Amino acid sequence: MTKLVLAIDDDKLVHHIIEEALSHFCKLIHAKNGDEGLRLAEKYHPDIILLDVEMPGMSGFEVCEKLKKSRRTADIPVMFLSSKSELAERMRGYNAGASDYVAKPFESDELIARIKVLDAYRQQSRKLTLDVRRAQITAEIAMTDSGDMGRIMRYVGQSYNAHDLTTLSDYFFEFFVPLQLEVAVAFWYHDTQVFLSGNGAMQPIEQELLSKHRDGSRFVDFGRRTIINYPKVSLLIKNMPVDDNAMYGRYKDLLPHILEATNAKIKDMEVSEEALSKVDQIGRVFEELSDQLAGIGGHHSSKVSEFGDLVQQINGLKDKQLTAEQVEALDKLYQHFSFVDDELSIIKFKLSDITEARHQLIESLNKIAKPWGEEEVAAQTDIELF
Structure with missing residues (x-):
């Protein structure tokens, strides 16, 4: 449905700019001063009012106050268009009843976007x-x-x-x-x-x-x-x-x-959310360590097989004498297995520690997040206190 927009401004150029910006988007009504704007607002009850601040006769602030005092126009969102963008001016506009305040000059896209926001606000x-x-x-x-x-x-x-x-x-x-x-x-x-x-x-x-x-x-x-x-x-x-x-x-x-x-x-809530994030982070580290342990285990199995092959070769020797190369290979394999065993023990210990800490942390966070379980608290209007 096409929106009806009332533009109240004493500047013909501004009316022209608004027409160029909004003619394809909504139906426009133009008023050259506050008195005419009030009359047209009462007559047509537009969806949005665009209102200049500085005009001969009544200022935009005065017009807005009158619009908000009228039962027929009080709910119409008012957007001020002004060359002044100071915070004090915006606060004055809000006190007068405005819903938005746009500084001149403005872009067409910005004006359309703000009108859409105000219309959504009114519907809500x-x-x-x-x-x-x-x-x-x-x-x-x-x-x-x-x-x-x-x-x-x-x-x-x-x-x-x-x-x-x-x-x-x-x-x-x-x-x-x-x-x-x-x-x-x-x-x-x-x-x-x-x-x-x-x-x-x-x-x-x-x-x-x-x-x-x-x-x-x-x-x-x-x-x-x-x-x-x-x-x-x-x-x-x-x-x-x-x-x-x-x-x-x-x-x-x-x-x-x-x-x-x-x-x-x-x-x-922020602390709880950060804590839950840490729990998630711990979970990811746990998975990475598990993957690392699986990789080391696979490599370890390969070396065990290699060690077994070497032992068979030794057993096949008639005089049971080892060459210098075989002795060196056996020594390296022994050092490797010792290292892997130590690493696996440490990783398993850390994983066990992390698993327990993660379990305790989740329990603590659940107690904080749901201190009263699923029990509902009565509404403000459901009780008598004093």
């Missing part, structure tokens, strides 16, 4: 909206029976039983449902970064902000958004109650506890 969001609403209703009922520390304790238990990022993130997002907080998270796992959102779809600008602030302060507040950073996890809260001092303080005291637990769990 729509699909998950109903599930999120149902979860919120259930969580609101349970919230009256569970205190903050109770939920933290439950999450710690759940995370202890999580052995991959998918399971951990499920428990993580479940924690925030009763709090009615919209969140996104970045897991800094080994040398990779994994971005996830509570509603299943992560906006490109959210990924960018989390990445850029990863090494920043523990708390980064901007508008109604807050980023909380730990070495292995960064949390983005999209609707921090900054106008409610009591609630704001409560969350700033509460959330570091769950992030500390998550940070520790990810470290444990």
